[in-house]
Amino acid sequence: METRTPLKSLNSDTRTYVIFINKSSRRARAWWLDFKGKPVSYGDISPNGTLRMNTFLTHPWVFRVTENGAKLLANRQEVYYPTLSENKDIITVNITTPVYSLRECCLMVIRRLVKRRDLNRLEIPEMLKHDLVTVPDLSKELEIMNS
Template identity: 30%
Template structure:
């Protein structure tokens, strides 16, 4: 459904074929660039503001995802959630990567609007809506909440690094 992303079999492999990327954020939101490392863990590489571009080096066998900084919603490249670079060649030294907002159903848009207004899990269980919608909303709420926990942890690490300097 919404934030399907991947399972733990999706991971970076050998670093043999280099790729140079020019990443463009075509959304109206800041987007996190996340590398899926060799252990299938997400590593935040950079946050790209709306309209900004960024050039980076990577490898053909390294998958990347792009998430809305505020909500954690997966953005797309060529209408796909996971981006796999192509190896750089003499004819195509730089690959242009254009991040765009995914096409969403009215149901998904509505669920996102609801989850941003819900304060806790109990509010969802008390809603008088069909159980399937309640389940979808609970799943999305957990993902939204976990994303915000990750943002808070990231901010704490940055503050700690500044204090240690």
């Protein structure tokens, strides 16, 4: 049976240095997961912008689109665990957009174009209306990933 690494910071023993580079076309919010697994915002990174960070090997990071909470990837991973930098070199971490499903893309576009109060007026299945009012929630996503 495979043991999972808990989605929280474990210790601050081994320091490492990273630079997060936002390669997506959207503002990216950087979230550090604290020692209880709670997300702590480290601010937004503009498209093509950077965030330099002194962090530790057991400190996980996640990234979301600032405007809508959609997932972003860090070095192609949903959760980024820093690696050891050799010779105190800074490790480059690329923040990119994943390939969203057609459904996810449509939900994002409709949320952007239709006011929340008008969603019930749409002639679409109730299940889709429910999905439209249920916006991404990082804390809930982390709970699911930890279970």
